[in-house]
Each structure stands twice: as structure tokens, then as C-alpha cells.
Amino acid sequence: MKDKGFVVSVGPHIQGRESIPRIVYGVVIAILPAIIAGVYFFKMEAVKVIVAALVSAIVFDALLQKLICKKVDLTNGHALLMGLLFATIMPIGVPWWAVAAGVFVGLLVGEYVYGGFGNNPFNPVIVGWAALKLSYPGYLSVASSVLGVLKLEGISAIVEDYGYFSDAYGVENWSTLGGKLKLLGKILLGWKAGAWGDHLFGCVGCICALAILIGAAFLFIKRYISWYAPVGFLATILFFSLVFYKGDKQYLYPFVLIQLFSGSTLLAAFFFVTDFATTPFTGLGMFIFGVMAGLVTMLGRLWGKWVDPVWFAILVANAFTPLIDRFVRPKPFGRVKSSV
């Protein structure tokens, strides 16, 4: 048999070229536009955070692999992704040692105590973020980002006091479709310096919605993520911001836009709600997961005390993943209802 070139093997017989490292590198490529936008908007401020996160992620990943007696293997790109994702959700101005501490706690408590890459029930990036948020609320505060201003001063302050939308696209213009599109475009492109006085503030990767969407489109085209979880997440946010909006009717449109297209929402929707290890397996399960994360996010944003609880919301939803997987089971192939 062997001479004639027959290979006898069990299925699957057709295999794709995808592998876990390839997917990880794919996500790394997808996050790059957001990183580049962060560097473009924040210059050195962003570079500092990114370098700190990358270096510490690679060093601690190697160290922890050594510590749990695994062969040190950095080629799967996981440390790279951890560092980049961690940098995207850090506000600028976080000192390097805090970033390093967050990465370490995230890798140790969020990942390696469970056995390493892929075995973690909670997203390690967000675990590290949560440790920093509880330790250094001052550095991690996003009170002066767009969501913070929205939460603390209200949408009318953004429009009237800061006059951000009114320069070229005044209130009167939002009624037309063209005006609506222009405003959408402005929000997608990112918050330019001078929006809130002279100072521009936000998380490194959250500043330009368009860059995140480009990365997300790449993930969708490569089919690394499916639409269930992001749609559930964004639809919930849209629903809450439409139904429970309490302010002036004419500012509803920018309010909804900010809720949907502020960077952290989109980043969460395409990079964190769709994480492989920490979200449910089935389509319906993913949808439920997204709705749950969106629900907690909006409860916090509208009625809670946190400015942007989206990361905590994902941690909460992560905790429900095993439960969702237990109740939402895929139908076995070829199964029919038994008729007696």
C-alpha cells in the first residue's frame, strides 16, 4: 500500500491552513489600525504605554511559562496580542510600571493559574485592567474622555458648552440625512485635539472608531469572529440608549452615536466579546453573551457610578459563559425528534 502512495487515515480529510498561531497573528493584525490611530492621536504618550505593555507581556509570558514548567514558546504570538490588547484599553498617562504590573497580574491571575493560553475562564487582559482599576483609580480614570464628559456633564454640555458638534454641523442640520451622516463621519474619525479645551484624552486604542472598524472588518472577512456576539452587544446598547435617554430630544442622535461609537464600545464588541476562550461556543450562546455584556454596560453607564463599565460587564458575562454553554447546546447532526 505504502509504495503506491496510499495514505490510510481517519477524518477529517480536508484541512484548512488555519491554526491557532495564525488566528492569533490575524487578531494582532486586526488590532494594529487602532494602535496606529492611537499613536497618531497621542504621539509619544501612546508609544510609551504600548512599549511598556509589549515588553512586559513578552517578558512575563516567558517567565510564567518557565514557572509552570512548560517549554518556553513565544512563537504563537499570544504574548504579542496580550501586550497590544492591554495597551489599547489603557488610558494615556498610565506610568510604565503600572502597565507592567497590570500585565503581570493579568497573565498570572487571569491565565496561568488556570493552565495557560486558552484555558482561562476570564479574559486576562481585562483581569489585569481590573486589578489596575482597583489599585490606581486615579491613573485609570476615563472621566475626561468623551464617555466621561457625557456621563458627568451630560450630552447638552458636550454640544452647547464645548460646542464640539456645532461648529460645522449645528443642531439644525441633524434633522437632514446628510447632516446625520456628516456627524457620524466626524465621530468615526476620532476626537481631535481641542475637543475638550486643549487636552485630548482617552484610551490608546479607543480614540478612533474607524480604525477599530477596519480591524473588525478584517476579522469578519477572515471569519475569525462571527456576528452573533457583537450584534447582541451593540443591539443591546442601541436599545438602551434609545429607550432610556432622558435628556433633550434634539440631542438624542449624538447621544446614541457616542454610546455606540465611543472607542471602548467598539473595541469590546469586536475584540473582547468575541474572544475564543472566554465566550460561549454556540451562535445563540454568543448572542446571549453579547446581550448580557451590553446589558451590564448600559446599566452601569445610565444608572451606575462607573464612567465606562464595559470591561467589568465583560468580566461579569465571562462568569456566565459555562452556564450559557450548559443550557445552549447545539443540535447533534442528523438528530430527529424521537416518535414513539
Added chain:
Amino acid sequence: MDTKRLVKEFTKGLWKEIPPFRFVLGLCPTLACTTTVSDGLGMGLCLTFVLTCSNVFISMLRKIIPDEVRLACFIVVVATFVIIVELVTQAYFYPLYMSLGIFIPLIVVNCIPLGRAEAFASKNSVIYSLADGLGMGLGYTMSLTSLAFFRELLGKGTIWGHHVMWSGFEPLSFLQKAPGAFVCLGLMLGIMNLVGSEK
């Protein structure tokens, strides 16, 4: 009296059966009273006193206590010593009394004195019960102090209230909060299991 057995009963509480790490018992004060080394040490010593005395008394009374109401009797004995501890700390160690707060009266319902009474003191003679209570208590004190050491050092940058870290150090203060307590305890449990399993 067997000296070898006496030593064994004393030392088992220090490592092999160290209460919070091996049995995962008495976690409430382990989580709540370990923000500073002085709290951890104080709590541990309070519990050591209560445990040793209650072990001795229950062992003395073990032939008199009827089996049907033994738990109630154990609780009465434990509660007596807890009240002694509470009044003594209130009189002589007032800062400790204030910072431990409700957790001193709560020693009454701590699993460890009751567990040792049920599992050991009610079946063994006075001298062994004394060794068992002392060993378990000191083991508990050691665990609390070591946990508090890390939480205070990294979470506050101090040891026993003295600054020991460099001047620019900003503490990782989530270790001082409830999540940090769980994370620290979990990591220490993991390390203890790792060390234990290699034997």
C-alpha cells in the same frame, strides 16, 4: 505520656494540617483580618488562645459532656474564652480591638475551635489536646501573618506600619481589598498544594 506523639500532635498543625491552607477552614478572618501584619498576628494569637484553652477544657470535660448536646456544650466553652479574649483586648490592646472589630466575637463560630473540639479534644487526653490546640493555633497564626505580610507589603508598601518600599512606590492597593484577599489566598493555596504534592 508519649513524647513522640506529643511532638507529632503539636507539629501537625504547623505544616501537614495547617488549618486555612490544608483544610481551607476559618476563611472569614483569613480574608478579612489580613490587611496588615499586626492584624493578622493579633487575630492568630487570639484564636490560638481560644483554641488551646477550649481544647484543654473540652478534653477535661469529655467524659461528662453527654453526646446528644455536645455541640452546644462546645460552643459554650468556646464562647467563654472568646469573651475573655474580647474583654482583654478591649482593655489592654485597644487599637487591635478596634481594627479587628466584629471578628473577635466571631471566633465563637469559627470552624477551627469547634472542629478541633469535635475531631480531637473530645476523644483525646488533656495533654495531647493542649499540644494539638497550640500547634493548630500557631499554624493558623503563621498562615495569617504570612498572607498579611504579602498583602501589606505590596498593597500598602509597609510592614508593621513602617514604610519599607522605595519612596516612589505606589502600592498595588487592590491587594488590600476583598478581591486581592481572594487572589492572594488562592495563590498561596496553590503554592502550598504544589509544595505538598512534590513529597
